[in-house]
Every structure is written in C-alpha cells, then in structure tokens.
Amino acid sequence: MSEAALLEQKVKELEAQLEQKEALLHSRAQRISTLEELIKQFNRKQFSASSEKLSQDQLALGLFNEAESTDEDEAAETESTDSEPEDTVEVPAHQRRRKPRVSLPSHLPREEVLYELSESERVCPHDGTELKAIGTEDHEQLEIIPAQAKVIVHRRQKYVCPCCEQHHATAPKPKQPIEKSIAGPGMLAYVATQKYCDALPLYRQSEIFKRAGLELDRTNLANWMIRCGELAQPLINLLHEKLLEQPVIHLDETTVQVLNEPGKSAESQSYMWVMGSFSASPAVLFHYADSRRQSVPLDLLDESVGAIMVDGYEGYEKACQQYNITRIGCWAHARRKLMDAKAVQKKGKTGKADQGLAFIQKLYALEKAIKGQPPDERYRRRQQEAQPVIDKLRAWLEKSLPQVPPQTAIGKALHYLHTQWHRLVRYLDDGAYPIDNNRAENAIRPFTVGRKNWLFANSQAGAKASANLYSLIETAKANGLNPYEYLKTVFKELPNAQSVEAIDTLLPWNVSTNPNWS
Missing domain, CATH: 1.20.1440 (de novo design (two linked rop proteins))
Structure with a gap:
C-alpha cells in the first residue's frame, strides 16, 4: 500500500473517531440538558406556586400564536417578539371592587347590652327639661364561646306489678352508635369532623379536650372512629350502589401509609382510591386498598358503568375492557x-x-x-x-x-x-x-391535606374507617350540608335503621326530608 493510501486511511480513522467523540459530546449535552430540566422542575414543585393558570402576558405570547402558522424549523425555542398575533384577545379594564362588609347571620342568638345615661346626664343643658329616649344606636359584635360539653343521663324507668311483684319491665332506649360508650352521636360527629374535615389529628384533639377538663386518650378517640366507620358501612354500600348508576364516574388514587398490614413492611405504600359523580346528586366514595393493582378498579366498577374519567394510569384498562366502559382522558x-x-x-x-x-x-x-x-x-x-x-x-x-x-x-x-x-x-x-378529572382531584385533596398532619394509619381497620368517614363528609359537602350536623344525624339514626328504605333516607341528598334532620 502506497504512502498516500496509508495517509488517506489514517485520515478516515481520525474522522471516524472525531464523529464518535462528537456523538458522545452531543449525547452528554442532551443528558446535561435533561438533568438541568429535572432540577428546574424539582425547584418549581418545591418552591414555586402550583397554580396552572396562565397570566395575561403569557396569553399574549403563546395563546393565539397558532402552531400551523410557524415554520418547519421552529423546533427550537424562539425569542418572543412584538409582532401582531393572528388572533387577539381583549383584556377587560381593571376595576377596583369594594369588599362587602361582613354580615352576621340572623340565626345566631343575640344578647343585648343596653347603655343608658346616668340620672344627672338625662337633663337638657339649655332649659333643664328631662331628656326623652328616642331609640338606640346599635353595633353588633361577634363573640365565640369555646366548645361546651354536657353529660346526657339516659334514665330507663323500671316498673313492677304492685300486686304480685313478679312482673318487671324497663322502658326501652334507642340503640346508640357505640353501645355502653360515653361518646354520644354529637361527640362522635365532632371528633370525626375535626379529623376528616378540618385535618386535626387525634393527638391534638386530645390536648384540646384536656384544656376543657376532659381526659380523653388518643387511643379511645381512634377506637371511636373505627367503630363509627364500621357503623357507616351499610350507608357506604348504598352510596356505592347509587354511584354506579351515574352516567360518568371520576376516579383517582393517592398513597397512604398503613403501619400494620399483613405481609408488608411499615414503610410500604398503600392507596386510597376515590370515585365520584358530580351530577344532580353528587356522591364521593373513598376506598382503601393495600395496592394499586388493576384488581381494585375491577372490584369498584361493574357492567352498569357507562364511562369513567381517569388519568393515564393503565391499571384502569382491564376494567374498561371487561365491563365495556368508555374511558375518557x-x-x-x-x-x-x-x-x-x-x-x-x-x-x-x-x-x-x-x-x-x-x-x-x-x-x-x-x-x-x-x-x-x-x-x-x-x-x-x-x-x-x-x-x-x-x-x-x-x-x-x-x-x-x-x-x-x-x-x-x-x-x-x-x-x-x-x-x-x-x-x-x-x-x-x-x-x-x-x-x-379535576373534580376527583378536588375531592381527594382534603385527604391529602389531612395526611400531612396525621401522616399514617395504624391499622387496616383504621384506614377503612377513614375511607368511610371521608366518603360521608365529602358527599355531605358536595350536597351543601353541614358535615357535623349530617354525621350527628347519621350516628343517631343509623343504629336504629332496620331496612334499606330507612338507610336510604340518610343519604345526603335525601337527609333534608328526614324529620330528625337538624
């Protein structure tokens, strides 16, 4: 081989090595760019606002700059210019609005305090005539009385035959949410609302009760909530049946940590699923499961469901195929x-x-x-x-x-x-x-807020009870009911409900017709 051929071969080898190095550098540059993007995303999630709304400036930059009007080589980012967009958007002029004065509800009890002039001040300084009262100048002030506790003594009258003294009878008492417990329906509703509606953990509630002179251990409060969750199960079953009748069901899921689960470590993740319908009679149902397997939506759904609105998680696909359900993205x-x-x-x-x-x-x-x-x-x-x-x-x-x-x-x-x-x-x-699927995400948000405070569930029974109580509270809120008053009614009436019809009257959209509704 001639010297020129050797040199030509050497040049080709060097060019190949250079191309490999350039490709490696390009790959590394892409990797660096990807990692920089990830860092920006993490910083944004950690420190920036989570709102997805676009500002008016952002709208002017991109909203009406249609993609079909761009050139083929516009894959890379381009600097924004002051050129006219194809469409225009009118931004209404800013108007400063005066906030209305806070009005005090008329149903609150009023306590009047009357201020009068002294005897010596009720005389006209010009002619000495006694002043005549012509009305009052009123100012309403809101005052708060901390939660007050009272003890209800249930007295069952006993009777005996005065002749033979052999026949005894005792007046019956309505069934209680937790028999032989010191907690009445209002107490249970108060604790449940504080935890599942206001995200107040039980250990904090225990401290609050201590300030009121009540020694209520956190373990007692937790046991009460588990019993309430079990009590509500027939109502939850009926709520699930009603939910499956709706034309469209929203589904979503989020993690929950349960410490004592069979066959799983305490650090492992379980899931709280939520399904909801937000039509005429809105309903929200929470469901605890120890996994995110596709068997969960299979259990939650059936052939009566027409369509579901979900995210991109593929675990819903088997249920859609088996039950012939339309899946909406x-x-x-x-x-x-x-x-x-x-x-x-x-x-x-x-x-x-x-x-x-x-x-x-x-x-x-x-x-x-x-x-x-x-x-x-x-x-x-x-x-x-x-x-x-x-x-x-x-x-x-x-x-x-x-x-x-x-x-x-x-x-x-x-x-x-x-x-x-x-x-x-x-x-x-x-x-x-x-x-x-924003309605489902909004429905599950109270759970995620509460999870930041109470962090985990101790047992599967506690997680299931939490799911049931969240279901009742969020469905009550969706129907415009006061969660505390609704739970109080449920805990009072459900133990004595002996038929499906009686339980049906306790569904949030029916409860206003219940004569015992507060």
Missing part, C-alpha cells in the same frame, strides 16, 4: 405536563410548550362558555368549535413529535399527548362527558 394532565415544559424554558422565550398550551386553552375557553348548558347543546358546540381545534392540535403534534428529544420535558409532554390521544378526544362524543 384528562386534558388537565396533558396541560400540566406542557406547563412543566414551559416552566423550564428560558425566560423571555416561547417554544412548543406555548403552542400546545394555546390549543388547550382554547378548548377550556369553550368549556367555560358552555358550562351549565344541557348536554345536547354542549355536544353541538363541541363538534362545531372544539373539533377544529382538536384537528389542528393533532396536525401540530404529528409534526412536532419527531423534532424533540423524548427525554426532555417537552418530549415527555408531547409523548403523553400522543399515547393518550384516543382517550383525550372521547369527551367530544357526549355532551355529558367532562373535559378533565
């Missing part, structure tokens, strides 16, 4: 991933995240406009106005997906849109279908 999850991608963009620049958010915001603007309208009208408006936006979004997605690295934040967001697309667009098929 959540646009809020798709938007959230685009918001995460937008958060890691460089300041002052717009990119593909803004383009995707522009389309989704148009879908939500339509949903806001048709909120409260009948399903047939919502279906018509969606087909007329949302379908064209969906078509444009699909075309933009197919063009953009190959242009972004899959491990980046925007790559993950677009991949989620792509894989969930057939579920996301299902909400167009029926005007009764929701666009997202």
Whole structure:
C-alpha cells in the first residue's frame, strides 16, 4: 500500500473517531440538558406556586400564536417578539371592587347590652327639661364561646306489678352508635369532623379536650372512629350502589401509609382510591386498598358503568375492557405536563410548550362558555368549535413529535399527548362527558391535606374507617350540608335503621326530608 493510501486511511480513522467523540459530546449535552430540566422542575414543585393558570402576558405570547402558522424549523425555542398575533384577545379594564362588609347571620342568638345615661346626664343643658329616649344606636359584635360539653343521663324507668311483684319491665332506649360508650352521636360527629374535615389529628384533639377538663386518650378517640366507620358501612354500600348508576364516574388514587398490614413492611405504600359523580346528586366514595393493582378498579366498577374519567394510569384498562366502559382522558394532565415544559424554558422565550398550551386553552375557553348548558347543546358546540381545534392540535403534534428529544420535558409532554390521544378526544362524543378529572382531584385533596398532619394509619381497620368517614363528609359537602350536623344525624339514626328504605333516607341528598334532620 502506497504512502498516500496509508495517509488517506489514517485520515478516515481520525474522522471516524472525531464523529464518535462528537456523538458522545452531543449525547452528554442532551443528558446535561435533561438533568438541568429535572432540577428546574424539582425547584418549581418545591418552591414555586402550583397554580396552572396562565397570566395575561403569557396569553399574549403563546395563546393565539397558532402552531400551523410557524415554520418547519421552529423546533427550537424562539425569542418572543412584538409582532401582531393572528388572533387577539381583549383584556377587560381593571376595576377596583369594594369588599362587602361582613354580615352576621340572623340565626345566631343575640344578647343585648343596653347603655343608658346616668340620672344627672338625662337633663337638657339649655332649659333643664328631662331628656326623652328616642331609640338606640346599635353595633353588633361577634363573640365565640369555646366548645361546651354536657353529660346526657339516659334514665330507663323500671316498673313492677304492685300486686304480685313478679312482673318487671324497663322502658326501652334507642340503640346508640357505640353501645355502653360515653361518646354520644354529637361527640362522635365532632371528633370525626375535626379529623376528616378540618385535618386535626387525634393527638391534638386530645390536648384540646384536656384544656376543657376532659381526659380523653388518643387511643379511645381512634377506637371511636373505627367503630363509627364500621357503623357507616351499610350507608357506604348504598352510596356505592347509587354511584354506579351515574352516567360518568371520576376516579383517582393517592398513597397512604398503613403501619400494620399483613405481609408488608411499615414503610410500604398503600392507596386510597376515590370515585365520584358530580351530577344532580353528587356522591364521593373513598376506598382503601393495600395496592394499586388493576384488581381494585375491577372490584369498584361493574357492567352498569357507562364511562369513567381517569388519568393515564393503565391499571384502569382491564376494567374498561371487561365491563365495556368508555374511558375518557384528562386534558388537565396533558396541560400540566406542557406547563412543566414551559416552566423550564428560558425566560423571555416561547417554544412548543406555548403552542400546545394555546390549543388547550382554547378548548377550556369553550368549556367555560358552555358550562351549565344541557348536554345536547354542549355536544353541538363541541363538534362545531372544539373539533377544529382538536384537528389542528393533532396536525401540530404529528409534526412536532419527531423534532424533540423524548427525554426532555417537552418530549415527555408531547409523548403523553400522543399515547393518550384516543382517550383525550372521547369527551367530544357526549355532551355529558367532562373535559378533565379535576373534580376527583378536588375531592381527594382534603385527604391529602389531612395526611400531612396525621401522616399514617395504624391499622387496616383504621384506614377503612377513614375511607368511610371521608366518603360521608365529602358527599355531605358536595350536597351543601353541614358535615357535623349530617354525621350527628347519621350516628343517631343509623343504629336504629332496620331496612334499606330507612338507610336510604340518610343519604345526603335525601337527609333534608328526614324529620330528625337538624
């Protein structure tokens, strides 16, 4: 081989090595960029506001800058300019609103304190005539009396025959929520409301009771809540049956730690599932399970269910296939991933995240406009106005997906849109279908707030009781009832309910017709 050929071969080898090094450097650069994005995302979740709302400045940058008007090479982020957008949005002028004065409810008891002039002051300084009262100048002041406790003594009158003194009789007493316990229905409702509605752990309640002179151990309070959860089970079963009759059911799940579970370590995670319907008679049902397996939604659902609104978790798919259930995807999850991608963009620049958010915001603007309208009208408006936006979004997605690295934040967001697309667009098929699963997330939020305070459940019985009591409280709230008054009624009436019809009257949407309702 000639010297020139040797040199040419050497050059090719060096070029190949250079290409390998360049490819390695490019791969490392992408890896560094991905890690930097992750750091930004962690910092944002830890320290930034969690709101997903877009400001008016963000709307001006991206909302109406349609993706189909961009060039093919707009895969990278571009600096924002002052050029006119294709569409315009009118921002209403700011108006300062005066906050109304706080009015005190008329049903609160009033205690009057009358202030009068002294005898010497009731004389006119000009002519000495005695002054005449012509009315009062009133000022109402709110005063709070701390929780007061009282003891109810249940006296069962005993009788005996005065002749033979052989026949004895004792007046019956209504069944109590916990027989032979010192806790009455109001006490149990108070503790349950404090924990499951106001996120106040039992050990703190125990300290509060001590300040009132009541020595109530946390273990006693916990046992009471478990017994109340067991007492409510027939009502929970009926609530579940009513829920399965609804046209659309929302589902979601979150973690819960249960210390004493058979075959599991104390550090392992279990799950609290929530299913809800928010139509005419809203219902929310919590369900404890020791796993996130697909067998859980299989147990919760059945053939009567028409459609479910869920996130992208694949554990719901088997139930949908077995029961022939329509699965609707959540646009809020798709938007959230685009918001995460937008958060890691460089300041002052717009990119593909803004383009995707522009389309989704148009879908939500339509949903806001048709909120409260009948399903047939919502279906018509969606087909007329949302379908064209969906078509444009699909075309933009197919063009953009190959242009972004899959491990980046925007790559993950677009991949989620792509894989969930057939579920996301299902909400167009029926005007009764929701666009997202926010109602379920809002329903499960009180549980997540409480979990930050009480941290874990000690036993499976405690977790099941918590699920039942959360179900009653959140369903009562969804129906506009006072949770304490509702639980008090349930704990008083349910022990004496001897039929399904009697239990049915205790469902939140029926309880107002109950003659014993407070």
